[in-house]
Amino acid sequence: MIYPASLEKLINYYKKLPGIGEKNAERMALATLNFKEEDVDGFSESLKDVKEKIKKCSICGHLAEGEICSICADEARDHNMICVIEDYKSVFSFEKVGNYHGVYHVLNGLISPADNIGPDNINLASLVKRVEKLKKPELILALKSTVEGETTTLYIKKIFEKKDVMISRLSYGIPMGAEIDYLDIITLDKALEDRKKISE
Amino acid sequence: MIYPASLEKLINYYKKLPGIGEKNAERMALATLNFKEEDVDGFSESLKDVKEKIKKCSICGHLAEGEICSICADEARDHNMICVIEDYKSVFSFEKVGNYHGVYHVLNGLISPADNIGPDNINLASLVKRVEKLKKPELILALKSTVEGETTTLYIKKIFEKKDVMISRLSYGIPMGAEIDYLDIITLDKALEDRKKISE
Numbered sequence: 001m002i003y004p005a006s007l008e009k010l011i012n013y014y015k016k017l018p019g020i021g022e023k024n025a026e027r028m029a030l031a032t033l034n035f036k037e038e039d040v041d042g043f044s045e046s047l048k049d050v051k052e053k054i055k056k057c058s059i060c061g062h063l064a065e066g067e068i069c070s071i072c073a074d075e076a077r078d079h080n081m082i083c084v085i086e087d088y089k090s091v092f093s094f095e096k097v098g099n100y101h102g103v104y105h106v107l108n109g110l111i112s113p114a115d116n117i118g119p120d121n122i123n124l125a126s127l128v129k130r131v132e133k134l135k136k137p138e139l140i141l142a143l144k145s146t147v148e149g150e151t152t153t154l155y156i157k158k159i160f161e162k163k164d165v166m167i168s169r170l171s172y173g174i175p176m177g178a179e180i181d182y183l184d185i186i187t188l189d190k191a192l193e194d195r196k197k198i199s200e
Numbered sequence: 201m202i203y204p205a206s207l208e209k210l211i212n213y214y215k216k217l218p219g220i221g222e223k224n225a226e227r228m229a230l231a232t233l234n235f236k237e238e239d240v241d242g243f244s245e246s247l248k249d250v251k252e253k254i255k256k257c258s259i260c261g262h263l264a265e266g267e268i269c270s271i272c273a274d275e276a277r278d279h280n281m282i283c284v285i286e287d288y289k290s291v292f293s294f295e296k297v298g299n300y301h302g303v304y305h306v307l308n309g310l311i312s313p314a315d316n317i318g319p320d321n322i323n324l325a326s327l328v329k330r331v332e333k334l335k336k337p338e339l340i341l342a343l344k345s346t347v348e349g350e351t352t353t354l355y356i357k358k359i360f361e362k363k364d365v366m367i368s369r370l371s372y373g374i375p376m377g378a379e380i381d382y383l384d385i386i387t388l389d390k391a392l393e394d395r396k397k398i399s400e
Contacts, residue, residue, distance in 0.1 A: 002295045004265045006249040013243040016235065017228045028217045030289065032250055033263075035216065043213040044247040049206040050232055051240040063233075065204045089230065095202040 261306035
C-alpha cells in the first residue's frame with residue numbers, strides 16, 4: 001500500500017466526485033492535510049448537512065431547505081411567470097444571469113419515447129395544477145434543442161394552448177461572440193429562420 | 201443567494217481544494233447530493249480521520265499513522281539505503297514505480313539563501329544522526345535540478361564526503377519517449393555530458 005490507510009480512504013472518496021481522477025484525488029487529499037482543524041470539521045459537517053437538509057421544493061421541484069424553495073417563497077417574484085426547465089441546474093444558470101424575476105418548474109427529465117419516458121414520468125402533472133390556479137399564467141419553455149427537448153416543448157404547448165396560457169420558448173440563434181464561419185449549419189439555419197427585423 | 205445555504209457552504213469548502221474553481225465546486229457539491237447516505241457519512245468521517253491520524257514519521261519525516269511510517273517499519277526494506285527527497289509527495293512517486301527497496305528521508309524543504317532558508321531550517325540534522333548509526337550507508341539524492349536543489353545536493357555531499365558514505369544523485373537526461381527536437385537545451389546539454397557508453 002502506497003498511502004497510509006486513512007489517506008487512501010479519503011482519496012477514494014474524492015475519486016467519487018465528477019471529473020476527479022487518481023492524480024487529482026491524491027492532490028486534494030494531501031491538501032486536506034494542510035487544512036486548518038476548523039475547516040476540516042466544517043467541511044466534514046457540511047457534507048452531512050447538505051445530504052440531510054436539501055430536499056425538493058413541493059411547488060416547483062427545485063432544491064430546497066425546508067418545504068418550499070427560496071424562489072417560490074419570494075413574494076417579490078412574479079408567480080404568474082413560470083420558466084419550465086429540465087433539471088434544477090438550470091435554475092442556477094438563470095439566477096446567475098439575474099434578469100429573470102418569475103419562478104421555475106423543474107420537469108426532472110424530458111419526454112423520450114425511445115427511453116420509455118412518457119409525460120407521466122416527468123414532473124408535468126403538478127405544472128398543470130399550478131397553472132390552473134393562476135390568473136394570467138405565462139410559461140417560458142427553456143428546454144434544450146434535442147429531439148427530447150422539442151418533443152417535450154410541443155407536448156406542453158399542446159396541453160396549454162386552449163387554456164389561455166401565454167407560452168414562449170427561448171430563442172435559438174448565434175451565441176454571442178461566436179464566429180459565424182465556425183457555426184454548425186443547423187444553428188445558422190435557425191438563426192436565419194428566426195431573423196429579427198431591425199429596420200424601422 | 202443563488203444556492204440553498206448548506207449547498208453554498210459545501211461549494212465553498214470544495215473551492216478550498218487545489219485546482220477547484222466555482223464551476224467545478226458547484227458540480228461536485230451537486231454530485232454529493234446524489235451520493236448514497238453511507239458514502240456521505242464515510243466521506244465526512246474520512247476527512248476528520250485523515251486530519252487526526254496522520255502525523256510525521258519520527259524517523260524519516262514521511263506521513264505516518266502512528267509513531268513511524270509503514271516504510272521505516274518494514275524490515276524487508278534496505279535501511280542502509282536512504283533516498284533523500286524534498287517533500288513526502290516524492291515518496292508516493294517512487295513507491296508507484298515500485299523498484300526502490302530502500303528507505304527515505306524527507307527534508308521538508310531545500311536550502312535557499314535567497315529565502316533565508318539555511319541547513320538548520322530543513323530536516324537535515326536528523327539525517328546526519330540516522331546515517332551515523334548505519335554500517336554501510338548509501339544516500340541517493342533525489343532533489344530537483346533548480347538552484348535550491350543543487351545547493352542542497354552539494355551541501356549534503358560536503359557533510360558526508362569524509363564519512364565513508366556512498367552518495368549518488370538521480371541521473372539527468374532525456375525523458376523517455378521525448379522528442380529530441382523539442383527538448384530544452386539545458387537538458388540536452390546534460391544528456392550529452394552524462395552520455396553512457398554502450399559499446400563493448
